[in-house]
Amino acid sequence: MSDDDLTARIPSASASGARRGWRCPDESLxxxxxxxxxxxxxxxxxxxxxxxxxxxxxxxxxxxxxxxLGPPPAVPARLLAAAQGVRTPFF
Numbered sequence: 001m002s003d004d005d006l007t008a009r010i011p012s013a014s015a016s017g018a019r020r021g022w023r024c025p026d027e028s029l030x031x032x033x034x035x036x037x038x039x040x041x042x043x044x045x046x047x048x049x050x051x052x053x054x055x056x057x058x059x060x061x062x063x064x065x066x067x068x069l070g071p072p073p074a075v076p077a078r079l080l081a082a083a084q085g086v087r088t089p090f091f
Contacts, residue, residue: 018054025049030056034063 025033025046032038033046050056075083 018058020055021053023049024053024056027059030059031063034060 029038029046033043033050038046050060
């Protein structure tokens with residue numbers, strides 16, 4: 001999938017006017033919710049929030065459709081090392 005295809009799938013918060021609010025769950029909780037890893041009362045709270053929040057609904061829609069994109073590309077070792085704070089020479 002090209003970058004343009006990926007960009008087309010991401011909901012535009014500015015176009016819809018949806019913005020993340022201070023009550024919105026963080027990205028890791030939305031991802032856990034999309035994967036079915038949130039249960040009980042917390043799940044019910046998230047369902048109610050997403051039903052009333054255009055921003056989170058768009059994010060959740062993207063996460064749920066992300067499986068169609070296939071696996072993410074491999075991260076080059078030097079970038080992974082840099083992200084972990086390990087210095088490697090750039091050749």
